[in-house]
Each structure stands twice: as C-alpha cells, then as structure tokens.
Amino acid sequence: MGLKVLSALDTARTQYYHFKAILIGGMGLFTDAYDLFCISPVMRLIGRLYYTEEPMNGVTPPSIVSITLAIALLGTVIGQLVFGRLGDRVGRRRVYGLALMLMVSSSVGCGFSICRTRKCVLTSLCFFRFWLGVGIGGDYPLSATIMSEFANKDTRGSFIAAVFSMQGFGILFSSAVTMIVCAIFNRVSGSPVKESRTPDEADLAWRLILMLGAVPAAMTFYWRVMMPETARYTALVEQNIRQAVKDMERVLDVSINEIKEDVDQFLPDPPSYGLFSKRFLQLHGRDLFGCAISWFLIDVVFYSNNLFQSQIYSRYLPKNTTLNAYQEAINVAKIQAIIAICSTIPGYWFTVAFIDRIGRVKIQMIGFFFVGLCLVAIGIPYYRYWSHTNAGFLILYGLTFFFSNFGPNTTTFIIPAELFPARFRSTCHGISGAAGKVGAIIGSVGFLWASQNKDKSKVEPGYHKGIGMMTSLVLLGVICLVGMVFTFFFTRETMGRSLEENEKEEGNDDSNTLFRSLTINSTQRSPAIAAL
Template identity: 65%
Template sequence: MALKLLSALDAAKIQLYHFKAIIIAGMGLFTDAYDLFCIPPIMKLIGRIYYLDHHNSDKCSVMPKETQYKTTPTAVVSTLVSIALLGTAVGQLVFGRLGDRAGRRRVYGLSLGMMVLSSLACGFSICKTRNCVLVSLGFFRFLLGVGIRGDYPLSATIMSEFANKKTRGAFIAAVFSMQGLGILASSIVTMVVCRIFAVSSNEPKSETPDEADLAWRVILMMGAVPAALTYYWRMMMPETARYTALVEQNVVQAAIDMKKVLDVPMSEIAEDSPIRLKPPVLPHPSYPLLSKRFLRRHGVDLFCCAATWFLVDVVFYSSNLLQSQIYHRFIKDNNDVNGYKLAFKVARFQAILAISSTIPGYWVTVYFIDRIGRVKIQMLGFLFMALVYFAIGIPYKYY
C-alpha cells in the first residue's frame, strides 16, 4: 500500500531539506564525538589536581610543591576512558530496539535529553574529594555513553530513511563526517578554556592552581550545548515517512509529513486506494530477530557488518582516546609543565590529527562512496589503516 510513497522518497531530487537532515542528524554524532574525545586532555588536568606520582609519594612531604610530579594512574585513565564505551554498548542495544518500537523521533529526543543531563552531571560530579569525584564522574560518563549510543544508530537510520536512493551513501557518510568535526570542536574548546584559565591564573607557570578543578568541569558541561540545540531542531522535524508508512502503517500521515518537508507533488505520493487514517494493529513479524530463518536470510550480512565495525572501532577508539600515551614524545609530561599546558598539548595534538587525517578521510568517503561502492571503499579503508599502523608500529622505538 505504501509502494508509491516509498518510490517517491527513493526518486526525490536533492533538496534543501536533505541538507537540513544531514546537519540535524549529524549534530548528534558531532555531540557524541565531543563527549567521547574531550576526556584525554581532561585526564591530564585531573592528574595534576588529584594525583601525585607514586614514585615521588614518599618524598612529597619534603619536596617543594612545584617539583611534585602529578599524573593519573594508567588504570584510572583506562577505566574512565572505557566506561563511556561500555555505556555505548548498552545504549545501542536499548535505544536501537526502542527506536523500532516507539519511533525514531521520540527515542532520538530521549537519548539527546539523556546526553544533556549526563554532560551537566559530569561537570558537577557531586563533590571535590578524589575518590568521590572519580566514582561519580565514572557513573555519569557511563550514563552519557548510554545516551551517546542511543543517538548513534538513530542518526544513521533517520538520514537513511530521509535520503533518496541515488545519494543515500553520500548522505549517511556526511552524517558520520560530523564526528570528525566533533573531535576538532572538543580540542578547540579544551584549548580555549585552558588558555583562558591559564591567563587569569596568578600561580607560577609550573604549578596547577586550584581553579583547574573548574576548568575540566566547564569542558565537560559544554557538551550539553550542541545536544540541547540538536534536541530542539529534531523535535521540529516530523517522524520519518518510511517509519510512519511501514511500521505504523499510516500511509496518509506519512504522505502528509513528507509533503511538509520535501517538494514532491501530492499526486506522486498519494495512494490510489483509500487508506485508513488510524494505523491498524500491527501483525507479528513473519520471523523474529533470533530465528533460523532470519539467520539464514540475513545472518552473514549482519555478522560481516558487525565484525568489520568491531575491528574498525578497536583501532579508532584505542588510537584516538589513548594517543597521549602512544605519541608521548610529542606530549611530554614534565614536572615543569602545569595542567593547563599539558591538557593544551594533548588537545592540540588531537586537533592536528583531526584536521590532517580524520576529517579529510570522512569527506573522501562522502565523495567516492556512491561512485566506487561501499565494499570497495571499505576495503581501501582497511588497507590504508593496515599500512599506516605497520608504518607506526614497526619502527616505533626508533621514532
């Protein structure tokens, strides 16, 4: 009954609303990247504020304050970096399922609202004692991760359901390219905040003042701004026509929503036969997700897609979130460097990598994905990743 509507969506010419959908859906991924990748420089600030190096802990009582070498233990860094990723694994499963049951628009708004509240809560982190701060920060980072991955699959789904057939790959790749801009934005905000606090500080350049405890909180809370803006913009958009027509089985409402946002003649989307205004009771699916029939028809594709995404995420998140440890020669953690300067160095290095590799890589994909195909461009991506990591890893000690 909805074939005419779906054909019109697939054949619709590129319009302003397509680009608006890219920005709105992409801002979700922009916020995701900001929230995930602002943590490495923040961990440097936290180390200067709350930790003394364990090698010097016995001498702290006799050493001058400015010579005490402060660093965050590796176990703490790894935990706070990874706990948000643990939340993302939970969020994808929960919100992905909810998106199919309650609708993309409603669940997307729920995940964005969760991101706003969690970002603000991360900044407050309840108290100022070390253990309390770290435990509460970890808890709220986990909730933030849940919201982030609720947004992640829904952003791609929303764009795919608004896009036409000819440029669907480029539009979805453009949505994901906002992640590179989010990494860059987190680095810029960190550098600006650190520079402002450093200029206003009266402490010696080698010391980290008490006000630094406010700086990292400000950086985290800034992540609530794009999430709140995205929430407002998304609530102004209608539900996707594909969801309304196929899942809710309300083709009339889908046609009305489509006409609101796309310049398509009603004659191209109005069905020939009368259709009920109220959606009928949906029948049970012909076969459930975890069934032999589903696995036989879609199991191989699902496994291959999930496996390649798993492999790329292992590389992407480990190298980006732990790059201050990997490229330590470029980010020297010396006694005479205060927390502001150290966090600034980490953020600057992240910005350089985002500008020189991450962002160009996204836009190369946007340009070529509908020209050479999804499989070929993915194979090229993995090939270049392998070459780069061999080039870094084999002569690592030398460089």
C-alpha cells in the first residue's frame, strides 16, 4: 500500500515513547511472573496454617498446588482468546485498560476471604486466581501487538522482547515482597526457630503478598488508558489515515512533512476474507500453526520446569521442622531470586541484545536444543548422580531457564505479533498464546504428578504413583527437540522486515498453505533457515 505513515513508523528513530510503551506494556507480564512465582512461598504458608493435621504436618498437597496453578492458567487461555479477538474488533487501546483493571482487582481479591476454613479459603483463592488469569491472558496479545505496531522494523524484536523481559523483574519483585513481608511478620511475632504452631498473623502475611502484586500494575493504569490507538490499526483496520497521523504526532517525534501526503490518499477496501476462511488458511494457516505449536511445546517444558523447583527446595533448604513458617517462605523466595538473577533475567536480556542481529528462528532453535540437552543431561543419570546435593545440578537447571528465555519462551511471544495482518494480529497472537497456556496446564498439572516417585504414594499423603523424575525429565527433553524440528519447518523469519511485508497478503497461495511440502528449497524459507 505504501502509506507514508507506516513507512515513518518503520524508520522512526528510537525515542522516549518507545521506552514508555515498554514499561506500560510490560506491567501485565510483570504481574504474570509475580503471580506465578509468589504462589510457591504462599502455598508454604497456607500449608502451615490449613494442613496442620496428621499426616500432612504443614505441607500443602501437590494436588492442591496443581489446582491453584491450573485455575489461573485456564483463565489465561480464555483471556487470550477473548481479549485477542476484541483487540482486533474494537481496537487495542479500548480493551487495554480493561485487562489491567481485571488484573489489579483480581490480585487484590486473591488476598480477601472473609472465612477461615480451609475449603472456603482455597475456593475463594481459586475464584480470584481464575479472573486474574483472564486479565493476564488478555494482556498478552494486546501488549505484544501494540509494541510491534509502534516499533520500527530494525529494533522491533528488541522492543517486544524488552516488554516480555518485565517478567524477570516480576520474579525479583515477588521474591523481594515475600522476604520483606515475612521478615516483618517474623520479627513482630517474635517466633522462635522451632514453632509447633504457626501464628494466626501468618494468615495475613500470605494475603498481603498476593495483593501487593497489584501495586506496580495499578501505577501504570493512567498511562495505559491515555495512550492513543496504534497508527497501524487506525489506518489499516479503521481506514482513518487522518486520525492515524494525528495519533502518531502525539507520541512520536516525526516530521508532519514525512506523512502529510497520506491524509488525502485513497485507501482501497481491505481484503474481505474472514478468520479461518479458506483464504486465511491458505495465506496464514501455516504461520498460525507454527506459532501455536511452538508456544504449546515450550510452555509444557517451561511450566514443568518451574514446578521442579520443589526438588531444589528439598535438597538445599533445611527441613520445615527446623524453621517456622516465615523462615521457610523466605528461603523459598531466596532460591527463586538467585535463579532469576543468575539465569532467568540474563536469558531475557540476551534476547533483547541479539534478536535483531541473529534472528527469531535461530534463537528459537538454539533455545529448544540447549534446553532439551540440559534436561536430558539431568534426567538420564538422575537417580545415580543428580538425586543428591550437587552444584552441577543447579548449573544445568539454571541453564534450562537461561536458554528458555534466550530462546523459545521469548520468541514465541514475539513472532505472532509480527506475522499476521493488522485486522487479525491480536486474534492470532491470542490463539497462539492460548495454545501455549494449554501446554502450561499439561506441564504444571500432568508433569507435576508424573514426576512423583513411583513409590512415594505408599508412604506420603497427597502423592500418587507417577513415572518418576528421570522419565519425566527425559520426556521433556524430547519435547524440546520436537519443538526445534517444528521451528525449522513451520516458522518464518521476520527480522528486518516491516509488518506489512511479513503479512504476505499478496504472496503465493501455494507457498503459505498449512500443509505445503516440507521439501521446498531452503532459500524459500526464512533467511535464518537458509543459513543453517
């Protein structure tokens, strides 16, 4: 189409508003990570308060932990589908603030429960975590799409990765809040190291931890509702170039002389084919399949990996019989912070630094390969070598987080925001993300149960007969290698190209069908694949 307003976006220099958009968009991802990582120490406190009877002895059953995680993830699936579609139908900014309001109110709601019985508290917690998941899910496609449509083509990948990297700060904030809250309550209560009865004040501590996650997100609410609609949505979907030019002038330092010729330009009608029509599948079906399957596979592994932290806690932390509830929660948060600082956050920022140099496809394949390699290296000799306290285990485990984030955990968030037409972009990102969160449910529930020791169910309550850690880890490693293969065959490179070039609206139908031949010449695939 050659609209100058879009060309100006692609070539605009990096400026203040880009960084402001990163902060605004990143708060949803920040809240997502906070919610995911604060639940482990929170469940330690809940176990001490509500599972005091024999034979639980202050330990929350794994089935309860799985349910609280799965409920939030189910909400995320729904939020990604619903808000993703709304973002294309009524506009990105019109529903952007709604997603944040839902996150903030649900985070606060997670800490409120007027009852003190175990069943009532857990029911209330799950109810609000579901709606928290809906809000978080809605934020995914909107944040990625808005950032992609504001960014220039040379640094677009880095900007979207920077939005996603806010998860790392969410992990650190979660750990810091947990340690500070528990340290304050521990000091006020004056509890001795050995405490046969957890003080009632601990019931307030875990609620505060959950509610404080809403504060950073709430602080960006004004910015979010005041930001203009993206120029690409206004010009290409609403067909209003004049308004797109005005909105662009508000936030970006671009000369009006560069884009004023667009104001009176005639726009042809957009393509009439609908979502999931035959024409859509011909042009974009393969891309949608590639985005969805890659996100599904990495989330199976990534969310399973988070739950394997319980194995680290059992090795490197004192038994809960030697610590009071607050000290146990502090130590769990401390381990999470160390892993985040040493592996998770560096992985995010390696992606920010290199994604517009190396390319999305190469980074995704490298990440899948090395995560799979580390998991297999842990899994095969697990019972013979890694089942005891060992620094090598921690190093390999940390590398799985590094290469998840310097790899598919980040690239699967970026690529769907770059491949699809403006009128389908948010929807297709939501579909891809929903597929990922289905994988997360499988990982957080299925693999948690599967990883349990085959004989543990005979001696410990709340456990069942699983396939064991070794088999689970090796299976996750194989899933990573499958993800690498799917990336090779189904993922197109988007680096250095405008969003309109990536859409390929006028491309060859045969080269974009979902089931096109896997034997096409490598030069017809992405530049990254051709270079391998």
